[in-house]
Amino acid sequence: MRWPSRELVADRSQGVQLATIQELARYWADDYDWHRCEARLNALPQFTTEIDGEDIHFIHVRSPHADALPLIITHGWPGSVIELLEVAGPLTDPTAHGAAASDAFDLVLPSLPGYGFSGEPAEVGWDPGRIARAWEVLMDRLGYTRYVAQGGDQGAAVTDAMGRQAPEGLAGIHLNLLRDALFGGYPSADPSAAERTALDAIATFRTSGNGYLIEQGTRPQTIGYALLDSPVALAAWMLDHDTDSYHKISRAFLDGQPAGGLTRDHILDNITVYWLTGTGASAARSYWEGGRAQVIAAGQARPEVKLPVGFTTFPDEIFRASRSWVEQAYPSLTYFHEADRGGHFAAWEEPELFATEIRAAFASLR
Amino acid sequence: MSATTGNAVGATAIRPFTIPEVPDGELGALRARIAATRWPDQETVTDDSQGVPLAMLQELARHWATDYDWRRCEARLNALPHFVTEIDGLDIHFIHVRSRHPDALPLIVTHGWPGSIIEQLKIIDPLTDPTAHGAAASDAFHLVIPSLPGYGYSGKPRATGWDVPRIARAWVVLMKRLGYTQFAAQGGDWGGAVSNVMGHHAPPELLGIHVNFPGTVPPDVARALQAGDPPPASLSADERRAYEQLTTLYAKRRAYSAMMGTRPQTLTGIADSPVGLAAWLLDHGDGWGQPAAPVTSAVLGHTANGHPAGALTRDDVLDNITLYWLTGTAISAARLYWENKLALYNAVSVSVLAAVSVFPGEGYQAPRSWTERAYHNLIYYNQPDRGGHFAAWEQPQIFSAEVRAGLRRLRRLRRGQPVREGRDLCPAKLKSVPSGSTRPTKRSPTCDGALPRCAGPPGSWSPTGRRACS
Numbered sequence: 001m002r003w004p005s006r007e008l009v010a011d012r013s014q015g016v017q018l019a020t021i022q023e024l025a026r027y028w029a030d031d032y033d034w035h036r037c038e039a040r041l042n043a044l045p046q047f048t049t050e051i052d053g054e055d056i057h058f059i060h061v062r063s064p065h066a067d068a069l070p071l072i073i074t075h076g077w078p079g080s081v082i083e084l085l086e087v088a089g090p091l092t093d094p095t096a097h098g099a100a101a102s103d104a105f106d107l108v109l110p111s112l113p114g115y116g117f118s119g120e121p122a123e124v125g126w127d128p129g130r131i132a133r134a135w136e137v138l139m140d141r142l143g144y145t146r147y148v149a150q151g152g153d154q155g156a157a158v159t160d161a162m163g164r165q166a167p168e169g170l171a172g173i174h175l176n177l178l179r180d181a182l183f184g185g186y187p188s189a190d191p192s193a194a195e196r197t198a199l200d201a202i203a204t205f206r207t208s209g210n211g212y213l214i215e216q217g218t219r220p221q222t223i224g225y226a227l228l229d230s231p232v233a234l235a236a237w238m239l240d241h242d243t244d245s246y247h248k249i250s251r252a253f254l255d256g257q258p259a260g261g262l263t264r265d266h267i268l269d270n271i272t273v274y275w276l277t278g279t280g281a282s283a284a285r286s287y288w289e290g291g292r293a294q295v296i297a298a299g300q301a302r303p304e305v306k307l308p309v310g311f312t313t314f315p316d317e318i319f320r321a322s323r324s325w326v327e328q329a330y331p332s333l334t335y336f337h338e339a340d341r342g343g344h345f346a347a348w349e350e351p352e353l354f355a356t357e358i359r360a361a362f363a364s365l366r
Numbered sequence: 367m368s369a370t371t372g373n374a375v376g377a378t379a380i381r382p383f384t385i386p387e388v389p390d391g392e393l394g395a396l397r398a399r400i401a402a403t404r405w406p407d408q409e410t411v412t413d414d415s416q417g418v419p420l421a422m423l424q425e426l427a428r429h430w431a432t433d434y435d436w437r438r439c440e441a442r443l444n445a446l447p448h449f450v451t452e453i454d455g456l457d458i459h460f461i462h463v464r465s466r467h468p469d470a471l472p473l474i475v476t477h478g479w480p481g482s483i484i485e486q487l488k489i490i491d492p493l494t495d496p497t498a499h500g501a502a503a504s505d506a507f508h509l510v511i512p513s514l515p516g517y518g519y520s521g522k523p524r525a526t527g528w529d530v531p532r533i534a535r536a537w538v539v540l541m542k543r544l545g546y547t548q549f550a551a552q553g554g555d556w557g558g559a560v561s562n563v564m565g566h567h568a569p570p571e572l573l574g575i576h577v578n579f580p581g582t583v584p585p586d587v588a589r590a591l592q593a594g595d596p597p598p599a600s601l602s603a604d605e606r607r608a609y610e611q612l613t614t615l616y617a618k619r620r621a622y623s624a625m626m627g628t629r630p631q632t633l634t635g636i637a638d639s640p641v642g643l644a645a646w647l648l649d650h651g652d653g654w655g656q657p658a659a660p661v662t663s664a665v666l667g668h669t670a671n672g673h674p675a676g677a678l679t680r681d682d683v684l685d686n687i688t689l690y691w692l693t694g695t696a697i698s699a700a701r702l703y704w705e706n707k708l709a710l711y712n713a714v715s716v717s718v719l720a721a722v723s724v725f726p727g728e729g730y731q732a733p734r735s736w737t738e739r740a741y742h743n744l745i746y747y748n749q750p751d752r753g754g755h756f757a758a759w760e761q762p763q764i765f766s767a768e769v770r771a772g773l774r775r776l777r778r779l780r781r782g783q784p785v786r787e788g789r790d791l792c793p794a795k796l797k798s799v800p801s802g803s804t805r806p807t808k809r810s811p812t813c814d815g816a817l818p819r820c821a822g823p824p825g826s827w828s829p830t831g832r833r834a835c836s
Contacts, residue, residue: 003634003638004631004634004637004694004696004698005522005524005694005698007631008524008525009526014631014701014704015628015629015632015633015634016629016632018634021634120407122410123410124411207628208629211629212625214621214625215621215622215625217621218417219416219621220416221409221645222418222646223645223646224406224417224645225406225418225639225641226638227406227642228405229405229641229642230635230638230639230642232634232635233634233635233636233639236632236634236635237632240632280406281406281407282406285409288416
């Protein structure tokens with residue numbers, strides 16, 4: 001490994017700090033055991049099926065409870081199904097986690113096209129709308145006639161698209177990122193103090209936190225070469241998502257203080273999935289696809305989401321979406337809650353809390 | 367300047383420098399590393415719209431790992447006189463070639479990103495020895511070609527603060543230390559920015575500048591660009607064309623700048639992967655495309671984006687990339703974007719004598735109208751027939767002719783003769799001109815102004831998502 005010189009600042013403001021990435025690399029090379037992750041994944045029922053010409057990988061965990069509600073949860077970037085493994089137990093087997101049998105879900109956790117163990121699209125067009133249609137096919141193919149969908153990050157884009165497409169079987173959606181707000185927030189004549197704080201956080205993201213988004217949105221192939229060829233390139237690129245998760249991950253490595261499920265091993269499980277499947281470039285391309293879809297759709301009115309919508313604001317997300325913003329985005333909002341803990345990778349970091357939110361959000365749809 | 371503090375004699379000394387001979391083992395390791403590259407799948411488009419195409423990079427990598435010979439570049443560099451001197455606490459490397467013509471005009475030429483001194487090697491002979499290149503002895507220059515801080519063989523800053531104005535001040539120290547009391551500055555890309563700021567600061571020793579990356583966008587136009595508005599109706603045809611070029615630049619060709627402007631350290635991997643570095647350095651656009659067409663055509667050996675092969679060679683391209691690799695400067699070079707607080711495309715306020723060449727393949731063609739407003743004493747404006755963003759590298763003869771023609775009037779100023787007849791010059795910044803040599807009548811309000819700053823923090827984007835800063 002050839003390292004660059006140390007950053008010139010004492011914080012994250014120039015990017016992933018050398019001490020953090022060096023400790024990650026040391027642990028990855030010396031102590032990390034992929035076979036543990038491999039065994040853990042293979043203990044779960046996994047499948048692939050071809051949809052719209054692409055092999056889609058998914059984990060499918062059925063609940064022991066007969067009238068469980070089918071739920072498809074979509075991961076984001078820089079995530080994978082690894083993000084969601086810890087919620088499988090609480091959601092499919094609620095009685096073992098202090099919840100009622102009536103809270104049970106049958107769980108479908110797909111890998112996005114170009115991510116993890118799904119196929120890598122060789123043609124343009126796999127934008128969130130096309131993925132949403134594929135998820136409809138997937139749920140239909142699994143025999144689910146009435147189901148719900150959940151997502152944050154890229155998963156929120158797909159889940160939002162499902163909500164707008166409103167396929168026959170979809171009963172409702174839950175989101176934990178208000179993506180549209182990242183592009184400027186929601187207008188308000190008199191923003192509350194909390195909304196002003198959120199607007200400031202969005203402005204910070206847009207001034208210093210979205211370089212990865214612009215690179216992946218316009219030049220995914222260019223950064224893709226380093227991501228395929230250098231493990232440390234991949235790890236650094238994936239660590240530099242949002243300030244909160246960076247600090248949590250950094251602490252996990254440097255101070256041995258993981259935040260919830262964001263442990264060293266889990267973080268490296270996720271990075272190693274990208275490495276072993278060679279999907280750094282194809283995952284980055286999903287942003288390019290999103291950008292292309294936006295250009296194509298520019299000026300066209302999107303269909304509204306009319307289905308029931310649940311939303312959870314996790315306090316350490318890039319910004320805290322207010323109820324009024326979420327209501328503007330989704331007038332059919334039926335559930336809104338501000339959780340006590342958790343950030344951008346809420347399912348990963350706080351799986352029990354996340355599961356509680358999902359149960360509460362969809363309770364009225366049973 | 368703190369150059370004379372501390373170990374003054376040693377620190378301010380000008381030390382001869384030899385390009386270090388890279389051990390065979392290191393070159394072998396580089397070749398092995400390239401050969402072992404783990405490649406991504408091909409892009410899903412048939413053009414360069416997702417980044418550097420796989421076929422192009424694989425062709426370059428094949429050449430890099432097999433036929434390419436760094437020793438040739440090493441020998442070529444070491445045939446030139448190199449020096450290092452400490453300025454403001456940092457070792458600055460430079461090539462210094464004096465002309466044999468005694469009246470030669472001292473000129474400091476600054477490279478940009480993703481460039482290095484490699485960009486300037488072909489202009490050394492034409493500029494220092496003009497009579498061997500069909501020009502007159504009176505057009506001769508003494509050439510100083512520094513490596514930017516964090517680039518090539520200059521030191522890597524260990525603290526923040528090495529932004530463009532600090533570099534501009536360091537260059538004046540360098541030229542004075544070399545004994546040049548009257549000199550000119552030239553540059554494109556970052557080198558253009560450094561030259562612009564030198565021109566803005568207007569130290570008494572600076573006779574004038576020539577740039578091929580001018581900052582000209584007027585404030586009202588810059589605001590419209592930032593807002594993503596359609597071209598204002600008041601624009602002329604030239605201005606409208608520039609507006610559209612800048613719109614494309616901001617929308618599609620600025621990711622590298624956004625990333626390096628905000629998170630240079632996150633690009634750690636380009637220090638570790640030769641092809642990762644190559645792709646990153648190749649992905650700088652010009653008016654023809656991204657990567658720049660002369661680079662693409664050199665690598666592929668055929669016409670690219672309408673630009674024929676031949677302006678650059680694969681070896682040219684690899685000399686530059688290999689220099690970054692061997693000096694380990696990928697990230698330290700990227701930090702210059704993080705340091706930057708100037709809006710590079712926006713109208714500078716330069717009052718020293720200025721010459722501007724607008725090459726047809728530059729990212730935008732600065733209209734004469736905007737250029738005259740930004741450079742208050744514009745003495746030369748030309749649009750040469752050929753050449754792009756890397757003009758000195760691509761078209762050294764045309765570039766040299768532009769520099770000669772552009773700075774010719776400075777030689778009159780040096781001799782105390784009138785610089786220009788028939789049009790008033792801004793008087794304020796012409797301190798070194800003997801009285802009577804110009805005929806200022808009134809002070810034009812356009813003679814003063816501030817440098818255009820970024821609208822937000824370093825590397826920031828405006829609320830509309832448009833780049834507020836380069």
